[in-house]
Every structure is written in structure tokens, then in C-alpha cells.
Amino acid sequence: AQTVTQSQPEMSVQEAETVTLSCTYDTSESDYYLFWYKQPPSRQMILVIRQEAYKQQNATENRFSVNFQKAAKSFSLKISDSQLGDAAMYFCAYRSGTASKLTFGTGTRLQVTL
Amino acid sequence: EAQVTQNPRYLITVTGKKLTVTCSQNMNHEYMSWYRQDPGLGLRQIYYSMNVEVTDKGDVPEGYKVSRKEKRNFPLILESPSPNQTSLYFCASSLVAANTEAFFGQGTRLTVV
Numbered sequence: 001a002q003t004v005t006q007s008q009p010e011m012s013v014q015e016a017e018t019v020t021l022s023c024t025y026d027t028s029e030s031d032y033y034l035f036w037y038k039q040p041p042s043r044q045m046i047l048v049i050r051q052e053a054y055k056q057q058n059a060t061e062n063r064f065s066v067n068f069q070k071a072a073k074s075f076s077l078k079i080s081d082s083q084l085g086d087a088a089m090y091f092c093a094y095r096s097g098t099a100s101k102l103t104f105g106t107g108t109r110l111q112v113t114l
Numbered sequence: 115e116a117q118v119t120q121n122p123r124y125l126i127t128v129t130g131k132k133l134t135v136t137c138s139q140n141m142n143h144e145y146m147s148w149y150r151q152d153p154g155l156g157l158r159q160i161y162y163s164m165n166v167e168v169t170d171k172g173d174v175p176e177g178y179k180v181s182r183k184e185k186r187n188f189p190l191i192l193e194s195p196s197p198n199q200t201s202l203y204f205c206a207s208s209l210v211a212a213n214t215e216a217f218f219g220q221g222t223r224l225t226v227v
Contacts, residue, residue: 032212043223044218099212
């Protein structure tokens with residue numbers, strides 16, 4: 001079974017600075033997809049970024065980018081120029097290429113300070 | 115607007131009193147699932163459905179039932195709720211293809227006393 005590990009329960013970053021959230025996963029499959037979801041205090045789950053395992057190029061979405069290390073099974077999220085609105089719980093998730101289920105990590109709560 | 119609608123958003127109930135949390139999506143998605151979110155545990159899948167009349171257990175199915183009589187609806191049923199089912203519940207839907215985005219409902223905060 002696939003597992004997703006987020007080893008940082010809480011992180012803090014100052015406004016305008018850069019922060020990296022860690023995620024590792026365990027799988028024996030070669031075809032899969034990785035996601036980062038944001039959960040603000042409203043509880044809504046919002047897709048931040050996705051990465052296809054077959055792509056070597058790291059995904060980017062505006063201020064959000066990932067560092068995907070397939071051999072190390074690592075998928076970290078970098079947030080640049082942090083803003084107060086980035087404060088949220090962030091979940092890393094794995095999805096097999098042959099199934100639809102999302103497997104989530106335990107989450108990292110990000111605080112953004114002035 | 116594409117959305118997944120869950121109701122109710124908040125629910126307090128007593129042990130043993132049957133309840134249903136509704137979930138409806140308007141995107142014609144085949145795949146729907148239920149998750150529960152608990153502190154320190156992330157989101158764990160309860161049940162999922164690949165299409166109408168096709169449902170299967172996820173990782174934590176005990177104490178829950180689901181049905182999929184129509185493509186758009188996927189209710190979660192707790193026939194005899196217990197305090198350990200106090201949690202935040204999410205319904206999600208997506209196309210079956212693994213690279214597609216999953217859309218989530220607004221969540222249901224359930225408290226069983």
C-alpha cells in the first residue's frame with residue numbers, strides 16, 4: 001500500500017519570505033500523480049499544484065513550485081513571496097495511475113507572520 | 115458553477131441515532147468518495163464509488179454505509195453513530211482518470227455525543 005509522510009506538523013514563515021514543505025511517499029508503482037492541497041480555515045480543499053511522475057520537469061504555479069525527486073520519492077512544495085493568505089493546512093497526496101483514490105499525508109500547518 | 119455540495123455543514127447528534135450526510139456533484143463525474151479528517155491523521159478514505167451501483171470500501175469503512183443510485187449523488191449513512199465517528203467529513207468527486215483534479219465538498223463537522 002502506498003503511504004505519504006509529512007514530517008513537519010507545523011511551519012512558520014515571514015511575509016514575503018520563502019518556505020518549503022516536505023513530503024515523502026512510498027510506492028512500488030512507476031505511474032502515479034502527486035498533488036498538494038491547501039485547506040484554509042474555511043475548510044475548503046483547494047488544489048495548489050500537481051505533478052505527473054513521468055515528467056522530469058518540476059511543476060510550477062505562480063508562487064508555488066515543487067521539487068520532485070523521483071528516485072528519493074520526495075515531493076516538496078516551495079512557496080515564494082509568502083502572503084498572509086497562504087496560511088493554511090497543506091496536504092500532500094498520492095494517486096496511482098491505475099486507481100482514482102487519493103492517499104493523503106497528515107498535513108503541515110503553515111503560519112505566516114508579519 | 116462546478117461544485118460538490120455537502121449537507122449539513124455542521125451536525126451534532128446522539129449515539130445510536132441514524133443519520134445521513136448528503137453529497138451531490140454537477141460535473142458528471144464517475145468517481146466519488148468519502149473521507150474523514152482527524153487531527154494528526156490527515157484524510158482517510160471511507161468508501162468510494164466508480165459509477166452508479168458500484169461502491170467499495172476504503173481504508174476506514176467500519177460503521178459507515180453508502181449508496182450510489184444516481185450518478186450525481188453519493189450519500190454517507192451512519193446507521194448507529196458512535197463518539198469515535200466524531201470527525202470532519204469530506205465528499206469528493208473526479209473523473210476516473212488519475213491525473214484529473216478531485217473536487218471537494220465544503221466538509222461536514224459531525225459531533226456524536
